[in-house]
Amino acid sequence: MSDDKDAKKDDSPGNFVWDLVCQDREKGKHGGKVVTRFPPEPNGYLHIGHAKSICLNFGIAQRVPGGQCNLRFDDTNPETEEVEFVESIKADVRWLGFDWGDNLFFASDYFGKLHEYAVAMIEAGAAYVDDRTTEEIRQTRGDFYKPGDEAPGRKRTPAENLALFERMKKGELADGAAVLRAKGDMASTDVKMRDPVMYRIRHARHHRTGDAWCIYPMYDWAHGQSDYIEGVTHSVCTLEFVNHRPLYHWFLDRIGAPEATRPQQIEFARLNLTFTVLSKRKLQELVYGKHVAGWDDPRMPTLAGMRRRGFTPEAIRAFCDRIGVSTKDSVVDVSLLEHALREDLNARCPRVMAVLRPIKVTLENFPEGEVWEIDAPYDPEKPDGPSRKVPFSRELYIEADDFMENPPKKFFRLSPGAEVRLRYACIIKCKEVKKDGAGNVTELVCTYDPDSRGGTPKDGRKIKATLHWVSAKHAASAEVRLYDRLFRVENPLSGEGKDEWLSHLNPSSLEVLANAKVEPSLTGAIAGHAVQFERLGYFVVDPDAKPGALVFNRTITLKDTWANIAAKGEG
Ligand code: ATP
Ligand code: MG
Numbered sequence: 001m002s003d004d005k006d007a008k009k010d011d012s013p014g015n016f017v018w019d020l021v022c023q024d025r026e027k028g029k030h031g032g033k034v035v036t037r038f039p040p041e042p043n044g045y046l047h048i049g050h051a052k053s054i055c056l057n058f059g060i061a062q063r064v065p066g067g068q069c070n071l072r073f074d075d076t077n078p079e080t081e082e083v084e085f086v087e088s089i090k091a092d093v094r095w096l097g098f099d100w101g102d103n104l105f106f107a108s109d110y111f112g113k114l115h116e117y118a119v120a121m122i123e124a125g126a127a128y129v130d131d132r133t134t135e136e137i138r139q140t141r142g143d144f145y146k147p148g149d150e151a152p153g154r155k156r157t158p159a160e161n162l163a164l165f166e167r168m169k170k171g172e173l174a175d176g177a178a179v180l181r182a183k184g185d186m187a188s189t190d191v192k193m194r195d196p197v198m199y200r201i202r203h204a205r206h207h208r209t210g211d212a213w214c215i216y217p218m219y220d221w222a223h224g225q226s227d228y229i230e231g232v233t234h235s236v237c238t239l240e241f242v243n244h245r246p247l248y249h250w251f252l253d254r255i256g257a258p259e260a261t262r263p264q265q266i267e268f269a270r271l272n273l274t275f276t277v278l279s280k281r282k283l284q285e286l287v288y289g290k291h292v293a294g295w296d297d298p299r300m301p302t303l304a305g306m307r308r309r310g311f312t313p314e315a316i317r318a319f320c321d322r323i324g325v326s327t328k329d330s331v332v333d334v335s336l337l338e339h340a341l342r343e344d345l346n347a348r349c350p351r352v353m354a355v356l357r358p359i360k361v362t363l364e365n366f367p368e369g370e371v372w373e374i375d376a377p378y379d380p381e382k383p384d385g386p387s388r389k390v391p392f393s394r395e396l397y398i399e400a401d402d403f404m405e406n407p408p409k410k411f412f413r414l415s416p417g418a419e420v421r422l423r424y425a426c427i428i429k430c431k432e433v434k435k436d437g438a439g440n441v442t443e444l445v446c447t448y449d450p451d452s453r454g455g456t457p458k459d460g461r462k463i464k465a466t467l468h469w470v471s472a473k474h475a476a477s478a479e480v481r482l483y484d485r486l487f488r489v490e491n492p493l494s495g496e497g498k499d500e501w502l503s504h505l506n507p508s509s510l511e512v513l514a515n516a517k518v519e520p521s522l523t524g525a526i527a528g529h530a531v532q533f534e535r536l537g538y539f540v541v542d543p544d545a546k547p548g549a550l551v552f553n554r555t556i557t558l559k560d561t562w563a564n565i566a567a568k569g570e571g
Contacts, residue, residue, distance in 0.1 A: 312556030
């Protein structure tokens with residue numbers, strides 16, 4: 001980390017982008033000012049990859065006195081952009097814990113300015129209208145070994161090109177009938193420099209400018225200029241933009257931007273995660289193909305999905321800090337993200353009891369009508385800390401798989417004749433197994449040891465297993481949605497076939513349990529309330545929950561069950 005003296009003190013780890021910013025400040029570049037930006041295209045929801053960019057850009061601005069990070073929507077493509085996406089992106093950035101203050105911008109704010117620049121370039125003979133078909137333009141562009149042909153439009157006078165551009169703007173030409181191109185170098189080995197397209201015609205309504213325009217700037221033309229117009233000092237972007245850099249500079253030369261006021265582009269490696277796809281187009285396919293319930297499906301790597309799943313902004317920020325920022329592409333193990341999540345939830349979630357697949361237990365020697373109101377701490381490691389009352393009575397539910405009629409040797413939980421401890425309550429022993437006509441276990445008749453109240457038997461005998469439970473009469477019913485990884489292979493996109501990645505969807509990524517029982521303290525829990533169900537994992541109340549109809553999402557299991565599967569597979 002740089003030891004820049006006035007930089008705000010915090011615990012964020014350093015990274016090479018931060019180091020470059022610090023060096024620029026020391027040199028007094030941009031008068032010591034630091035302006036970054038996060039420039040999403042509003043054509044989908046933000047995902048965890050975007051979070052890396054948000055944490056980096058907003059993080060840098062936060063660490064510098066007077067630092068600024070703009071939220072700029074790159075809304076140059078009217079056909080794919082929607083207000084819904086703009087609103088969701090704003091909500092997600094805020095939720096992650098960042099604030100753009102007054103610095104909310106849209107590339108469409110600059111349509112007028114960009115048009116002025118373009119007109120000036122045409123007047124200077126630096127841009128021209130190409131009214132050939134897209135196909136012709138492509139065919140005459142050449143390739144790495146062969147220079148492209150010069151377009152006929154290049155030979156027109158500026159006045160002629162200006163008139164044609166005006167007709168494009170007025171809507172007199174159809175979509176695709178003409179484009180505005182900059183006069184680059186058709187022989188350049190950098191194919192991007194071969195007369196790059198600046199404007200295309202799209203008779204489409206724009207979410208902000210309505211029908212005011214039917215020509216729209218290309219991303220490459222709008223992006224660098226937008227940074228420049230906003231006074232961005234450090235334009236931080238992902239590696240695939242390295243080869244756009246010369247073009248961005250060249251455009252800035254054309255519009256006469258002084259060297260000292262130009263943004264410096266810094267590229268970093270985008271986030272890739274195992275078992276996850278992070279391409280917005282692929283995420284769109286998942287949503288529109290109904291492979292998931294929506295953008296905020298808790299299995300999606302979108303911030304909206306992760307929020308609904310029970311991720312916290314703190315966990316995501318901690319993860320982004322931990323993975324760091326580099327200039328080499330790599331794939332991060334998703335278990336690192338899950339680890340950050342467990343670590344955060346472990347520190348914040350109260351421990352409560354829920355039974356997901358209930359089986360009834362009747363304590364035949366427990367007095368009918370008697371109820372123990374057990375004072376149970378929310379954090380077992382702090383027995384004197386905050387607590388709630390958990391009722392215990394004659395009829396209980398325990399987890400069906402905590403019982404086995406014919407247990408193998410090392411099964412220490414409940415079985416006929418065996419003893420177990422019920423958390424915070426007492427020791428019980430199974431006397432009888434009741435079944436229905438089909439042979440399914442319907443009820444366990446047990447006795448409790450009155451001398452074991454609290455869970456410790458008076459005679460000091462060892463009890464190996466402690467089970468969670470709820471009181472049948474007092475428990476609230478709940479639907480529980482058990483979520484798991486959406487893909488069952490590490491690299492879902494590795495296949496050759498176009499739709500092959502969809503065959504890697506995990507068919508067990510969602511299991512719905514309709515008859516779960518939760519302790520009564522959770523009765524009025526509202527959406528977003530996060531808890532640990534003892535022995536089961538972390539869960540959060542889903543927004544689908546209604547008064548009297550609880551719905552819980554499993555955020556994550558207590559342990560990494562996938563690691564066990566992988567280890568077993570190898571052994
Ligand atoms: P996708 O490839 O998923 O469609 P994108 O780059 O087209 O993503 P944008 O809306 O343009 O999506 O992204 C906004 C910003 O977020 C860009 O600066 C981009 O570099 C950054 N970004 C996008 N995906 C990632 C990622 N996986 N890791 C880090 N940064 C990312
Ligand atoms: Mg993009």
